[in-house]
Amino acid sequence: MTRISGPTYYGDYLELNKLLDSQHPKSKEIGNEAHDETLFIIVHQVYELWFKQILHEMKSVQKIFNAPNVDEKDLSSCVFRLERIKKIQGLLLGQLEVMETMTPMDFLEFRDLLVPASGFQSVQFRQIEIMMGLKTDDRMGVDREYFLGRLDKKDQKELLELEKEESLLKLVENWLERMPFTTFERFDFWKEFESTVNAMFDEDENVINENLASLSESALKIQLDNLDATRNTFNTLLDENLHKQLILQGKRKLSRKATLNALFILLYRSEPILHLPFVFLRNLMDIDENFTTWRYKHAIMAHRMLGTKIGTGGSSGHAYLKRAADTNRVYMDLFNLSTFIIPKSKLPVLPNELENQLGFHFRG
Ligand code: HEM
Secondary structure (H helix, E strand, O other): OOOOOOOOOHHHHOOHHHHHOOOOOHHHHOOOOOOOHHHHHHHHHHHHHHHHHHHHHHHHHHHHHOOOOOOHHHHHHHHHHHHHHHHHHHHHHHHHHHHOOOOHHHHHOOHHHOOOOOHHHOHHHHHHHHHHOOOHHHOOOOOHHHHHHOOOHHHHHHHHHHHHOOOHHHHHHHHHHOOOOOEOOOOEHHHHHHHHHHHHHHHHHHHHHHOHHHOOHHHHHHHHHHHHHHHHHHHHHHOHHHHHHHHHOOOOOOOHHHHHHHHHHHHOOOOHHHHHHHHHHHHHHHHHHHHHHHHHHHHHHHHHHHOOOOOOOOOOOHHHHHHHHHHOOOOHHHHHHHHHOOOHHHOOOOOHHHHHHHOOOOOO
16 A cells, blocks of 8 residues: 655644644634533534444445445445445434533533524435435425524525435335346245234134133223234235335335335345345344434423423424424334234245245345
C-alpha cells in the first residue's frame, strides 16, 4: 500500500480541530453559560455520528439487495452489517442514561434558547426510518404537513427523494418473493400447512371447551372470539384477495407471496440453506424492535424532563413520542408471523425433492 502524503498525524486524520470546535452552547452566547448544555450538545452530536454509521451499513445492505440476485456470500456480509447496527443501537440506548444525568431544572436553564430546533428535525434519523421502510404518509403519530413543515426546504426535498428509492422493506419483499421453495408441481406446501394449522386451532378450541367449568360465560366468549379472530387472520394470509384488502387498508405491508415465504423460512430455519436467511430476517426484526425500545425510552425521558409541556419542536411532547413509538414500527408483518408458528414436531414433512434442494445453496 503506498502512502498519499507524509506521515499520518492522529489529530489531522480524525479532523479533531473541526470536531472538537463544534460545541457552542447558546447560553454561553448570551453570557450565562448553563453547565449542562455542553453535555446536551455532545450527546446529540455523538448520536448523529452513530446515525451516520448506521446509514453507511444500511446503504451497503440496500445496494446488495438492489441486485437481481443476492448470493449467499453477500447475504452473510449483510447479516454481519445488521449485527453491527444492533451493537450500535445498544450504545444509543445507553446514551439516554448519560442524558438523564441532567435534571429537568438544569435543562430549563437553556431549553428555551433551542426553540424551534428539536431532534424532530434530525434528517439522519428520518433517513434511517425511510430506508427501513417507513413512509411519510404511514406516520400515524403526526400528520404530513406538520411533519414536513418542521424541516427546511432542502431537507424536505432530500427526504422526499430518498422515499422514491426502494427501501430495505421493499427490497426484502422482492427477495422473499424470489424464493423458489414452496410451490412444486406435485406438492402444495400451503395446503398441507393449512390443514396442520387448522388442526392446531381445533385443538385450542377443545382445550377451551374442556376448561368450561372453570370459566365464566363471558370469559369463555372472549376466549372463543379471540380464537376466531386468529383463525380469520390466518385465512387473510392464505386468501390472496383478503390479503390485498389489508394491504390497501395499510394493515399489512409485505405481499402475500413474500409473507408466506418468510413464514416458510421461520418454520424450516434448521434446514442449512435457510439458516442465513432466517438470521437475516431476525436481525431486521431486532433492529426494528431496538428502535421501538429507543423511542419508548426517549419518550419516557422527555416525560421526565418536560412533564406534559410541549416539545421545543412544538409537538405535544411525551404524548406525541409515545404515539410515534406505537405506530412507527416497520416490520410488523414479520412479528405477526409468530401467530402461525407451530411446533417443529407438527411441521408438514417435505417431499424428498424439496429436502434435497434445501441441502444446496440457492440464489434468491
Ligand atoms: C433532554 C433531552 C431530550 C428531550 C427533553 C427531548 C424531547 C423531545 C421531544 C419533546 C420531541 C418531540 C418533538 C418536539 O416537539 O420537539 C423529541 C423528538 C425527537 N428527539 Fe428528543 N429529546 C431529548 C434528547 C434527545 C436526544 C439525545 C436525541 C438523540 C438524537 C433525540 C432525538 C430525537 C428524535 C430523533 C426525535 C424525533 C422522534 C420522532 O419523531 O419519532 N432527543 N425529543
